[in-house]
Amino acid sequence: MIDVELLRAHPERLRASQRARQADESAVDRALEADTARREALTAFETLRAEQKAFGRRVAKAAKDEKAALVSQVRELAERVKQAEAAARDADETFQAALRGIPNLVLAGVPEGGEDDYEVLREVGERTTFDFEPQDHVALGERLHLFDLERGAKVSGTRFYYLTGWGARLQLALLTMALDQAVANGFTPMITPTLVNPEIMRGTGFLDSHADEIYYLPADDQYLVGTSEVALAGYHAGEIIDLSKGPQRFAGWSTCYRREAGASGRDTRGILRVHQFDKLEMYVYTTPEDAAAEHQRLLAWEEEMLAKIEVPYRVINTAAGDLGSSAAQKFDTEAWIPTQGCYRELTSTSNTTTFQARRLGIRYRPEPGGPTTPVATLNGTLATTRWLVAILENHQQADGSVVVPDALRPYLGGLEAITPED
RNA sequence: GGAGACGUCGCAUAGUCUGGUCGAGUGCACCACCCUGCUAAGGUGGAGUCCCGGGUUUCCGGGACCGAGGGUUCAAAUCCCUCCGUCUCCGCCA
Helix, strand or coil, X not given: CXXXXXXXXXXXXXXXXXXXXXXXXXXXXXXXXXXXXXXXXXXXXXXXXXXXXXXXXXXHHCCHHHHHHHHHHHHHHHHHHHHHHHHHHHHHHHHHHHHHCCCCCCCXXXXXXXXXHCEEEEEECCCXXXXXXXXXXXXXXXXXXXXXXXXXXXXXXXXXXXXXXXXXXXHHHHHHHHHHHHHHCCCEEEECCCEECHHHHHHHCHHHHCHHHCCEECCCCEEECCCCHHHHHHHCCCCEECCCCCCEEEEEEEEEECCCHHHCCCCCCCCCCCCEEEEEEEEEEECHHHHHHHHHHHHHHHHHHHHHHCCCEEEEECCHHHCXXXXXXXXXXXXXXXXXXXXXXXXXXXXXXXXXXXXXXXXXXXXXXXXXXXXXXXXXEEEXXXXXXXXXXXXXXXXXXXXXXXXXXXXXXXXXXXXXXC
């Protein structure tokens, strides 16, 4: 949620932000109007309510035989209070809805435009080349019995899969390595709920821009999370937290569920785009002043992981129009996928500034005993099931085996390569 | 799944039967100051969150908030309903 003070004092900044996102500028003015209407309605109600309370005190103090007369006098006032309260509530709901309709203010440095207007910040590593015809991850995985797509489809439908044998172990190894790295950097490991209540899902902003991506269970009025970011954001909802000892960093391990509603026909092969996968996610609560620096740290930790799996990648600065409603800036890292001849997203780190925290009511005290103010929150990927695609394709050998990157070997009992004979 | 008890200001509790002077007492913790020759004890005061208006760095006035949401009433922490959560017992499954 946008800061109301910002809306009132600098609506032009929000209009510019909306333009950069290729979103509706008039939403800003509707929110401003709704704010004015809400304040008028609130003042009207509060004036009447104060009158009523003053009268109530007189009734309480009055002698018994006078009470009936006084009470009959305020009946009509009580009715007006009730109406004014309803009007104030309606005006507030209108305002809240208008405010929620405005996505986060994009930061300076975010490229304007849509999905294809990203800026490439750097490319790291040489694009992998082979002196043989490389196989795609599906062929490799099936040959090495790392996953079973056919039976995944039989049991759960398209975009579902079983990880089997070394495939299952490879995922566990990868996520465990990610968790170890996070812990070494001061993150608190968390295994989070994957089913959350509506107010938490709404608070993270996913119901705005990604609503059709989310599984919903009507019988229970709950949502399946598409990332543990949701549960980690909700963790401190409604709380005043302590940031005096620095940022609070959490590493969430969870299964993630996505409907992939708008992606029919895209990436239908293999485990690149699936309805269910596992992820290790970083989530940070920090001060608004520190958020940009923390964002760089999250990106650096992501790149540290990519270095460990030894795949070429690039880093992009996502364009404004491709940001989620909560994000003020987003960096993706994309690994080179040899058989596709392009880079594919492996990690994504967003600075959501105070946007999520405002919606979820998460504050801190900059000064001990001083007033509260919303915290800033950030998130970033450290490993997902999809990483297996990049590992398999980039480390494949002419004989169909896949060399295990050095850093992963300790997590696989020292295994150096996955070979067809296994 | 059945029965019951409970949910109050950081923690622990009072207040609910008998609606009004209760945004709410007490203890502990906390902050400031005082006192005591010093990591004890004592004294005084302060202190919740959010919103609106005015003044504008630490102020004043008003409103909301006693798990959440409805209702009754001139008036609700207090009465009624629904939901959520916690605990205890029973059943069921391990």
